[in-house]
Amino acid sequence: MRIIVDAMGGDNAPIEIVKGCVEAVNEYGIKLLLIGKIDIIQVELKKYNYPLGDIEILDAQDIITNDDEPANAIRRKKDSSMVVGLKALAEGLGDGFISAGSTGALLAGGLFIVKRIPGIDRAALTSVYPTTKGLSLLVDAGANVDCKPEYLSQFGVMGSVYMEKVMKKTNPTVGLVNIGTEEEKGNQLVKEAYKMLKNSNLNFIGNIEGRTIPLGEADVILADGFVGNVILKLTEGMAISIFSHLKEAFMSNTQSKLGAMLLKPKLKEMKKIMDYREIGGAPLLGTRMPIVKAHGSSDSLAFKNGIRQLISFIEKEVIKTITDSLGEQMENQEDIEE
Amino acid sequence: MRIIVDAMGGDNAPIEIVKGCVEAVNEYGIKLLLIGKIDIIQVELKKYNYPLGDIEILDAQDIITNDDEPANAIRRKKDSSMVVGLKALAEGLGDGFISAGSTGALLAGGLFIVKRIPGIDRAALTSVYPTTKGLSLLVDAGANVDCKPEYLSQFGVMGSVYMEKVMKKTNPTVGLVNIGTEEEKGNQLVKEAYKMLKNSNLNFIGNIEGRTIPLGEADVILADGFVGNVILKLTEGMAISIFSHLKEAFMSNTQSKLGAMLLKPKLKEMKKIMDYREIGGAPLLGTRMPIVKAHGSSDSLAFKNGIRQLISFIEKEVIKTITDSLGEQMENQEDIEE
Numbered sequence: 001m002r003i004i005v006d007a008m009g010g011d012n013a014p015i016e017i018v019k020g021c022v023e024a025v026n027e028y029g030i031k032l033l034l035i036g037k038i039d040i041i042q043v044e045l046k047k048y049n050y051p052l053g054d055i056e057i058l059d060a061q062d063i064i065t066n067d068d069e070p071a072n073a074i075r076r077k078k079d080s081s082m083v084v085g086l087k088a089l090a091e092g093l094g095d096g097f098i099s100a101g102s103t104g105a106l107l108a109g110g111l112f113i114v115k116r117i118p119g120i121d122r123a124a125l126t127s128v129y130p131t132t133k134g135l136s137l138l139v140d141a142g143a144n145v146d147c148k149p150e151y152l153s154q155f156g157v158m159g160s161v162y163m164e165k166v167m168k169k170t171n172p173t174v175g176l177v178n179i180g181t182e183e184e185k186g187n188q189l190v191k192e193a194y195k196m197l198k199n200s201n202l203n204f205i206g207n208i209e210g211r212t213i214p215l216g217e218a219d220v221i222l223a224d225g226f227v228g229n230v231i232l233k234l235t236e237g238m239a240i241s242i243f244s245h246l247k248e249a250f251m252s253n254t255q256s257k258l259g260a261m262l263l264k265p266k267l268k269e270m271k272k273i274m275d276y277r278e279i280g281g282a283p284l285l286g287t288r289m290p291i292v293k294a295h296g297s298s299d300s301l302a303f304k305n306g307i308r309q310l311i312s313f314i315e316k317e318v319i320k321t322i323t324d325s326l327g328e329q330m331e332n333q334e335d336i337e338e
Numbered sequence: 339m340r341i342i343v344d345a346m347g348g349d350n351a352p353i354e355i356v357k358g359c360v361e362a363v364n365e366y367g368i369k370l371l372l373i374g375k376i377d378i379i380q381v382e383l384k385k386y387n388y389p390l391g392d393i394e395i396l397d398a399q400d401i402i403t404n405d406d407e408p409a410n411a412i413r414r415k416k417d418s419s420m421v422v423g424l425k426a427l428a429e430g431l432g433d434g435f436i437s438a439g440s441t442g443a444l445l446a447g448g449l450f451i452v453k454r455i456p457g458i459d460r461a462a463l464t465s466v467y468p469t470t471k472g473l474s475l476l477v478d479a480g481a482n483v484d485c486k487p488e489y490l491s492q493f494g495v496m497g498s499v500y501m502e503k504v505m506k507k508t509n510p511t512v513g514l515v516n517i518g519t520e521e522e523k524g525n526q527l528v529k530e531a532y533k534m535l536k537n538s539n540l541n542f543i544g545n546i547e548g549r550t551i552p553l554g555e556a557d558v559i560l561a562d563g564f565v566g567n568v569i570l571k572l573t574e575g576m577a578i579s580i581f582s583h584l585k586e587a588f589m590s591n592t593q594s595k596l597g598a599m600l601l602k603p604k605l606k607e608m609k610k611i612m613d614y615r616e617i618g619g620a621p622l623l624g625t626r627m628p629i630v631k632a633h634g635s636s637d638s639l640a641f642k643n644g645i646r647q648l649i650s651f652i653e654k655e656v657i658k659t660i661t662d663s664l665g666e667q668m669e670n671q672e673d674i675e676e
Contacts, residue, residue: 132579145524179568210572214579223568230515231568231572238576240552242580252604256604259598265594266588267587
């Protein structure tokens with residue numbers, strides 16, 4: 001297996017990215033193709049020990065930043081690490097691609113260069129979402145702000161396959177984010193999506209409300225990209241806000257400082273559960289080849305874990321299974337129509 | 339001032355509602371008209387001391403529950419405490435109405451019986467939203483799942499007036515919930531709403547993301563009823579989920595149990611900040627007369643605080659100010675068009 005890496009994407013590139021790559025090669029026994037400024041990457045690589053043939057470099061002198069308008073950047077920055085990397089993926093130089101760079105550009109590039117899976121209308125961003133029960137997958141976390149019902153239904157298929165194959169959930173539950181649990185609730189989009197999902201082969205558990213998302217009610221949390229993005233960011237904001245309240249409470253007097261000291265080990269464990277670094281990356285679902293988005297502020301550990309996710313994404317043949325499932329869905333749909 | 343009270347709405351009606359009413363009469367020196375089963379209410383009232391003429395009862399033998407379909411219930415349950423109360427409000431028997439009963443029915447009844455403010459296309463549910471900075475107001479918290487841009491702009495006017503008059507925020511900031519801060523971000527709805535808000539007299543601070551909502555970035559948090567409802571319920575769910583994680587951490591061993599004991603007073607304070615009972619009620623914005631929705635699980639304290647909110651809603655002439663502001667907005671809009 002060979003994985004293509006955007007060595008220049010993210011806040012800590014290339015230092016932490018290269019470090020994470022070396023750790024992944026040593027730990028997982030895979031081969032990597034690093035894309036980026038060859039001179040800088042070589043300097044970084046010299047710091048470490050690894051089987052020399054296992055990491056190669058493909059030079060790309062430009063970088064797409066978060067300030068670039070995504071679609072424009074993909075069209076114009078032809079020598080950027082992201083474009084060169086995605087082209088290498090499309091041309092078969094590797095089995096998957098990972099980047100901690102601009103999410104929008106990765107999505108645009110995935111669509112323009114790698115193309116969509118036949119039968120999938122839109123590619124979705126996902127986010128691995130920590131709940132009190134474990135990990136769920138939020139689809140779409142921000143790619144498609146104006147959705148049609150069939151997109152949501154397709155997101156359901158893709159999310160379900162990913163949760164089953166990569167996250168090892170048997171028969172994952174799929175929930176549709178809505179403002180009430182009853183079938184007739186919601187806006188036009190979710191009402192129609194509900195009908196499609198009900199008639200699908202998915203383990204559809206119906207509508208889920210904001211209140212039960214963090215409690216892990218569904219393994220796959222379905223929403224359009226607007227609602228999904230609000231969910232993702234509000235979850236982050238709530239965690240920040242509550243922990244800042246806690247910190248203030250802990251530091252307010254000697255008694256509470258002592259209490260906080262005693263609780264420190266447990267609070268650390270708790271923060272770890274919610275830590276993006278342990279999760280690594282979020283798959284982009286809907287492109288013909290596996291692509292993983294690593295967190296923008298990834299350090300080497302987070303990036304290594306992102307590569308681990310990508311390895312599963314490839315090994316478990318997620319994309320083939322999605323294609324097969326779509327075929328079944330369509331047959332199923334035809335049966336109903338007949 | 340006379341306030342009309344749905345004495346039969348909510349999980350703890352009529353016992354806690356009546357108790358809260360008596361406390362409000364004694365504390366705020368107002369008059370109340372309680373609507374509901376007269377015999378039961380009389381039994382409850384006999385438990386307390388209060389100036390006898392200050393609480394009157396209007397009999398209504400039926401009750402609208404959360405299981406009733408809202409619009410149907412308003413049409414058919416003509417002898418319900420909610421319908422009788424709203425009719426009394428429309429007929430001028432009181433200055434405002436409060437209910438802890440079905441939110442949907444209160445909204446439907448408000449629209450059908452009390453009617454909308456001229457110039458307002460839709461009434462909105464609101465929610466007083468606790469942030470790290472204080473209290474914000476979320477509009478719309480769930481009434482209008484399919485919105486037009488002008489509704490959002492009108493919600494902005496109403497929310498802004500309420501925050502200024504009742505919540506005493508000078509020149510309250512108005513933020514539009516979106517997936518990014520840049521003007522061109524988002525779905526069709528918010529892109530158009532952005533333009534309207536930018537040209538308004540409001541203190542519009544632009545788009546706000548999910549991440550900064552709990553940090554109190556905007557005093558008025560604008561969203562369509564679908565997104566607003568997800569925000570409201572997810573916020574609740576995140577608080578529940580994090581506190582359940584904390585509780586588990588605190589109880590896990592002797593050391594952490596001791597730490598938790600030392601922190602208890604501070605954690606209690608923190609929970610109080612986030613407690614709906616202290617806030618009381620959420621105004622319904624857009625009807626011709628003031629209506630407040632008290633939390634369904636209100637106890638007497640929460641209900642009394644809800645009445646306190648309604649008193650400000652009435653005293654500060656929120657509805658008159660909204661009507662005046664709408665006039666100014668329209669003149670302003672015409673100036674731009676000329």
